[in-house]
Amino acid sequence: MDTRQLRTLLAIVDHGGFSRAAGVVNLTISAVSQQVQALEQEVGAALFDRSTRPPRLTVAGQQLVEAARELVRTAENAIDAISGRKVIGTFSLGSVRTSALSLLPRAIVRLNALHPELRIQLRVGLSETLLQDVVSGRLDAAMVAEYGNFPSSLRWRPFLDEPLFVVAPPNTAATTADELLTGHPFIRFRANVPLAHLIDLELARLNLPLSEIAQIDTISAITACVANGLGVSIVPQVAITDCAAELVKAPFGSPQLHRKIGLVERRTAPRAGLISMLHRLLVEESGPHGVNMDDL
Numbered sequence: 181m182d183t184r185q186l187r188t189l190l191a192i193v194d195h196g197g198f199s200r201a202a203g204v205v206n207l208t209i210s211a212v213s214q215q216v217q218a219l220e221q222e223v224g225a226a227l228f229d230r231s232t233r234p235p236r237l238t239v240a241g242q243q244l245v246e247a248a249r250e251l252v253r254t255a256e257n258a259i260d261a262i263s264g265r266k267v268i269g270t271f272s273l274g275s276v277r278t279s280a281l282s283l284l285p286r287a288i289v290r291l292n293a294l295h296p297e298l299r300i301q302l303r304v305g306l307s308e309t310l311l312q313d314v315v316s317g318r319l320d321a322a323m324v325a326e327y328g329n330f331p332s333s334l335r336w337r338p339f340l341d342e343p344l345f346v347v348a349p350p351n352t353a354a355t356t357a358d359e360l361l362t363g364h365p366f367i368r369f370r371a372n373v374p375l376a377h378l379i380d381l382e383l384a385r386l387n388l389p390l391s392e393i394a395q396i397d398t399i400s401a402i403t404a405c406v407a408n409g410l411g412v413s414i415v416p417q418v419a420i421t422d423c424a425a426e427l428v429k430a431p432f433g434s435p436q437l438h439r440k441i442g443l444v445e446r447r448t449a450p451r452a453g454l455i456s457m458l459h460r461l462l463v464e465e466s467g468p469h470g471v472n473m474d475d476l
Contacts, residue, residue, distance in 0.1 A: 181222060183255050185215045186248040189227070192216070193245050194318065197234045219244070249317035253450035267295040271454060273302050274310040274322035276373070277398070280340055280418050280441050284323055287461040294457075307373070314444055321445040321455045323462075325374040330444060338442035339462040342417040342469040344379070345429040349409045357430040358388060365393035365411030367402055375399075375439050379414050382433050403427070417469060440471075 191201035192212070202209045220227050227241035237245065256269030271291075275284055281304070288300055303310075303319070310322040315331055330336050346357040348364060355363075369376045383390070393411045396402050399419045406413050407425035414432050416439055443462070445455050463470035 181251070182215075182218075183252055185219050186252050188212055188215045189219060189241075189245060190248055190252065193237065246317070250450065253317070253320075256450075267454065268297045268299075270299045270301060271451060272319045273300065273458075274313060274319045275302065275304050276307050276310065276322075276324050277304055278323070278325065278373075278375075278441065280342075280416070281323075282418070282422060283340070283462055283465045286465050287458055290461050290465075291454075291458055295454075298454075311444065314446060317446070320449060320451045321443050321458070323441060324444050326440040326442070327374065327444075333446055333448075334444050335447050336442050336444045337459055338440040338471045339459055340418075340441040340466045340469055341438055341471050342466075344414055344416055344432040344437045344439065345420060346412060346414055346432045347403065347406050347420060348412045348428040349406055350426050350428065352412075352428040354428055355430070357432050358386070360412050360428075360430055361388050361390060364391075366390040367394045367396060367405055367411045367413040368392055369397075369399065369402060369414065370395035371397040375416065378437060378439060379432075382437055383414075442471075 188201060188205050188207070191204045192198055195201050195204055198212050198216075199209055202212045205212070207215075216227060223240065223244060225240035226238050227244060228235035229238055253269075273284070273288075275281055284302070288302065292298065292300060305313075307324050307327060310319065310324060311327075311331065311334065313319040314322050315333055324336070326338065327336065346360045348360050352360070352364070369379055394405065396405065399415050400422075402413045403415055403419050403423045403425075405411070406415075406427060407423060420427055420429060443455060443459050445452070449455055
């Protein structure tokens, strides 16, 4: 089975049609159709239902797509191993929208410096979608926060374990977290993500009288509002580090709460070695809050 034809099939599925796939694999639409027909003749079944627009995968097509992802990655890994030095092919990564997202580009730049012929693709999305794409093989790995229950086929390894702080505008009189929260307008992190749920649970336990002034769905916007004097909020350490203003801070939670972010991959990931290398780089980029590799 020709891996070029399999790559074309995957491009059709991943990019939403024959015409878009043609641009991705640098072929004419006619050539893309011919490659699909050749695959159909080889497997003895129709891969697409052409009565719909755009054509949809048949059951046989879905089965072949799943196998094709493994075959293409296996072929790329074999080439890597035989070459002895070069790591080539495509390394597909995902990430949630997180205040720690700045760590990933820095690690990717270092990884690319080590393997300049490696093509890295990064996509940002929701945890649930990213996990599904890792399971299906559309992504090699994804950066996600600690999750309730990962699918059994996946493995999650933390690289960042950082504390949470109550933050207040610059020049605010330093005091305890409780006094900051009750003595100033409160900006709530309102988003359907693990960090927001973690903060809300601890606030409910503390049962403090809060004067809520705003609900904001990104940590970067929250730190900007705090820096400009709108009120106080609760953010992870990385948000304070990335903020240009000198925010006043106090540990949040008793004991102080932490949040973890890690890489999730399939337990049988073809790119396991590369993922481990990226994980190590992310630990290093996390500085003092990087997870001790001996603890994994």
